[in-house]
Amino acid sequence: AKKAAQSRAGASYNIALQDAEMGKVVTGFPPEPSGYLHIGHAKAALLNDYFAHDLYKGTLLFRFDDTNSTKEKQEFQDSITEDLDVLGIKPDKTSYTSDHFHTLYEYCARMIKEGNAYADDTDQKTMRDERMTGKASVRRNRTVEENMAIFEGMIAGTQLQNCIRAKISVDNPNKAMRDPVIYRCNHTPHHRTGTLWKAYPTYDFACPLVDSLEGVTHALRTTEFADRNPQYQWFLECFNLRKVHIWDFARLNFKRTFLSKRKLTKLVDASRVWGWDDPRMPTIRGVLRRGMTISALRDFILKQGPSRNITLMDWTIFWNINKKEIDPIAPRHTAVDQKETVRATIIKQGPEKAYTEERPRHNKNPGLGTKKVAYSSHLILDQEDAKLFEQDEEITLMAWGNAIVPKINRSSLDFRSPVVDIELELHLEGDVKKTEKKITWLSTEGQSLIPVELVDFDYLLTKDKLEEDDNWEDFLTKQTEFRSAAFCDANLAACKTGDIIQLERKGYFRVDAPYKDGKAAVLFNIPTGKTR
Ligand code: ATP
Ligand code: MG
Ligand code: MG
Structure with missing residues (x-):
């Protein structure tokens, strides 16, 4: 970690964040502890670090987005903390979305009471079809009392069929605005809160609220979330919360591998690789174990910069940067x-x-x-x-x-x-x-x-x-x-x-x-x- 800090790439881009004030920018890196960090996450983490620390001398928050107990584990959480440290990234504060479960529960209840959310037990397929065709759910006009009773049942664990949906729109051209799900049942014990909760906020709901509550001024998100930006802002407006600027950047893709925790998990579980740190894995641990140096990894990622153009990276460029680094020092x-x-x-x-x-x-x-x-x-x-x-x-x-x-x-x-x-x-x-x-x-x-x-x-x-x-x-x-x-x-x-x-x-x-x-x-x- 020390070595990485010394060899900071000193990147600089001709890009400024909107309304950014020196010393006052707060960015946040919110990984879900559902796997080990891959090199795509390294890009997100390093960009957040660059804007917060290098460019604006502000604050970098680091938040575990732990809203899905089925996929998350302590092991993943610990590995993420360690890997950020290995990359030389020093967040000013670490938090957990699960720290906010009670607050989020209250916000959801408020939405229901204000007529902005409803309980829906429509099956998944029908819900998807209705969203695609712009059709209202038959449950859309339940009474506040009925919705509240179901929500309380979900929280208590007596109610399993329903989810809670924000009442935004049935047929907005942007499908992300068509009544997104904001709370769903899950009875798998959570690695931090155990069996306390039987229903959890979704990422779509939790992310804007917690970003705003924790003081994030600029949320960096990959462009594939762009459709969900209006939804993010809608939640903040709904509660009159402080606005957050969204900065979209291109996700990192590499040839002949995948940067997706879901798929990488399958490789690990099926023993196609030895584990998350297998040298064939595009994880931070994997590439370091294969022989990438920390400083070459940082250099490579920072060279990608915060552009919005999605490219499919070739591994030859990645390893070539490393070769230049190791050739003069390899005995x-x-x-x-x-x-x-x-x-x-x-x-x-x-x-x-x-x-x-x-x-x-x-x-x-x-x-x-x-x-x-x-x-x-x-x-x-x-x-x-x-x-x-x-x-x-x-x-x-x-x-x-x-x-x-x-x-x-x-x-x-x-x-x-x-x-x-x-x-x-x-x-x-x-x-x-x-x-x-x-x-x-x-x-x-x-x-x-x-x-x-x-x-x-x-x-x-x-x-x-x-x-x-x-x-x-x-x-x-x-x-x-x-x-x-x-x-x-x-x-x-x-x-x-x-x-x-x-x-x-x-x-x-x-x-x-x-x-x-x-x-x-x-x-x-x-x-x-x-x-x-
Ligand atoms: P995955 O599909 O691999 O699970 P994710 O986006 O669901 O990725 P998170 O843990 O939620 O995983 O990601 C934390 C942050 O890292 C998010 O802000 C996300 O946009 C960013 N990120 C994830 N994958 C990439 C990538 N390939 N390139 C750049 N940033 C990425
Ligand atoms: Mg995610
Ligand atoms: Mg994902």
């Missing part, structure tokens, strides 16, 4: 695939005995210090490299020098068959600029090689953008996890969980589990924006 290591490893013996000019040398961890960043590199006449190489060698070719052993390949033993006479072992003649006088093949190698003597498991992942979805009528479950990628084994230089033994390294010629990796008690370290491949 370099060497790994050789365990599959079909090729043994190389230096038969001429090689060292008689193994020795080690201190070499820079990063050629361009001396600040990273040095590592031990072991040299001997017994090496292992990748099959991928060795199978391309030609007899008597001169190659370069990276960070050592040139060598000639006088002998190549293959598993059969066929020149395409795998190489089993080769012989080398070290030729350190050779010009490394003249060779075509610069290859990775590890000495099997003078160090203990560290076994590592390399894990790569594919996107969750097979299609860039799901259409409205696509059944998303049909587009889940079948295999999204790919594992391979490798040996790594001895320096890897000191790497800890969370370290980001580069394996020369193999890419960037994040250590998910360190080497311990002889068990292979687990390294996640970090996309660079080139492939995925």
